[in-house]
Amino acid sequence: MKRTIENIENQFETFQILNENGEIVNQDAMPDLSDEELKELMFRMVYTRILDQRSIALNRQGRLGFYAPTAGQEASQLGTHYALEKEDFVVPAYRDVPQLIWHGLPLYQAFLFSRGHFHGNQFPEGVNALSPQIIIGAQYTQAAGIALGMKKRGKKNVAITYTGDGGTSQGDFYEGMNFAGAYGAPAIFVVQNNRFAISVPVEKQTAAKTLAQKAVAAGIDGIQVDGMDVLAVYAATKQARERAVNGEGPTLIETLTYRYGPHTMAGDDPTRYRSEDLDNEWEKKDPLVRFRKFLEGKGLWSEEEENKVIEQAKEEIKEAIKKADEQPKxxxxxxxxxxxxxxxxxxxxxxxxxxxxxxx
Structure with missing residues (x-):
C-alpha cells in the first residue's frame, strides 16, 4: 500500500513554464497568447497588486470592512481567470474578489461587499458569479451544482471555484468533487495552496504529499502547478476548461502559491507562525517580478508602462471608493x-x- 501511494504521489510533478528568473523552461507548454494578451495579463496583475495595497490602507483607515489580502497570489487568481470565457461562472472564496472584478463586478461594489452592504451583492446583469463564500469549502458544492446545470442545459461553459489548502480538510471539498466527477459536470476546482490555513501549515492539514492527488479519489483529473508562474496557471486552466466543455469531466488544480500579507486584516499576525526565511524564500518567487522579467526580455514591458498602470489603478480606486461612500447607508x-x-x-x-x- 505504501508503494501504491508513493507511485500516485510521484505522478503529480509541479507543472511550470517560467522559472524564477522569467526564463522559459517548458517551451512545448507555452500557451498561444499574443503580445497584447501577454501585456493585458501583466496589466491585470499590476493593477490587482495596487488594489491590494490600497485596500489594506483603506481597511486600516476604517473605510473598508472585512478584507483578505491577495498579494502573492495574483498569478494563481488571474492566471486561472484569464483562461475563462465571459459566460463561464465564477464561484469564489473570500480572497477571490479580484477574479470577480475582472469578471465584470464594478469596483465600487467590491468595496461595498467588504463593508457588508447589500448592494455589494447585487451583481449587474451578465456577471456570472456568486458572492464570495465565507463558509470554508461550501463553494465547491455550489460549483458542482452550477456545472451540472450547465451540462443539462447544453451550455459549453464551465463553473470554476476556489479554496485554500485549509479548505481541502472540509467535507464539502470532497462532496463537490465527487458529485461533479460522478455526473461529468464541467467544473474546475482550484486549490490555492498558500501553505497556511490562517496559522496551520499544510503539513498538518493532510498526510498527502500533494493536494492535487486528492483528485484520484474522486476519479477526476488533477494537476499541481507552480502558482507563482502565471503562464503555467493559465495553460493548466485552459486545458481543464477545454476538457470540461468537451464532456471529459472536471479537473482539480492545485496552485503552489503564497500570501505575503496576513490571512485577513482582522488581527492576524503571520510573524507568529511564519519564519522570516520562509517569507524571503517566497518573495524571490514573486509572480509579478517573474512575469515582468519575461516580458522585458521580449521587449513588451517597461517601467514607464508599469507606472501608467499604477497611476490608472490609483485613480480608479479613488473614484470607486468615492462612489461607494455616496451609496445610502x-x-x-x-x-x-x-x-x-x-x-x-x-x-x-x-x-x-x-x-x-x-x-x-
Whole structure:
C-alpha cells in the first residue's frame, strides 16, 4: 500500500513554464497568447497588486470592512481567470474578489461587499458569479451544482471555484468533487495552496504529499502547478476548461502559491507562525517580478508602462471608493426587507420599531 501511494504521489510533478528568473523552461507548454494578451495579463496583475495595497490602507483607515489580502497570489487568481470565457461562472472564496472584478463586478461594489452592504451583492446583469463564500469549502458544492446545470442545459461553459489548502480538510471539498466527477459536470476546482490555513501549515492539514492527488479519489483529473508562474496557471486552466466543455469531466488544480500579507486584516499576525526565511524564500518567487522579467526580455514591458498602470489603478480606486461612500447607508430595515417578502409576526414588530427609529 505504501508503494501504491508513493507511485500516485510521484505522478503529480509541479507543472511550470517560467522559472524564477522569467526564463522559459517548458517551451512545448507555452500557451498561444499574443503580445497584447501577454501585456493585458501583466496589466491585470499590476493593477490587482495596487488594489491590494490600497485596500489594506483603506481597511486600516476604517473605510473598508472585512478584507483578505491577495498579494502573492495574483498569478494563481488571474492566471486561472484569464483562461475563462465571459459566460463561464465564477464561484469564489473570500480572497477571490479580484477574479470577480475582472469578471465584470464594478469596483465600487467590491468595496461595498467588504463593508457588508447589500448592494455589494447585487451583481449587474451578465456577471456570472456568486458572492464570495465565507463558509470554508461550501463553494465547491455550489460549483458542482452550477456545472451540472450547465451540462443539462447544453451550455459549453464551465463553473470554476476556489479554496485554500485549509479548505481541502472540509467535507464539502470532497462532496463537490465527487458529485461533479460522478455526473461529468464541467467544473474546475482550484486549490490555492498558500501553505497556511490562517496559522496551520499544510503539513498538518493532510498526510498527502500533494493536494492535487486528492483528485484520484474522486476519479477526476488533477494537476499541481507552480502558482507563482502565471503562464503555467493559465495553460493548466485552459486545458481543464477545454476538457470540461468537451464532456471529459472536471479537473482539480492545485496552485503552489503564497500570501505575503496576513490571512485577513482582522488581527492576524503571520510573524507568529511564519519564519522570516520562509517569507524571503517566497518573495524571490514573486509572480509579478517573474512575469515582468519575461516580458522585458521580449521587449513588451517597461517601467514607464508599469507606472501608467499604477497611476490608472490609483485613480480608479479613488473614484470607486468615492462612489461607494455616496451609496445610502444600510439600515436594519433594509436587511429585513431583503430577507423576507412577507415578514413573520415577531419580525414585523421589530421592523416597526426600527422603522420608527430610522425615521427620526
Amino acid at each position: 444600510q439600515k436594519v430595515t433594509d436587511l429585513m426587507e431583503n430577507m423576507y417578502e412577507t415578514l413573520p409576526a415577531h419580525l414585523q414588530e421589530q421592523y416597526d420599531e426600527y422603522k420608527a427609529k430610522e425615521s427620526k
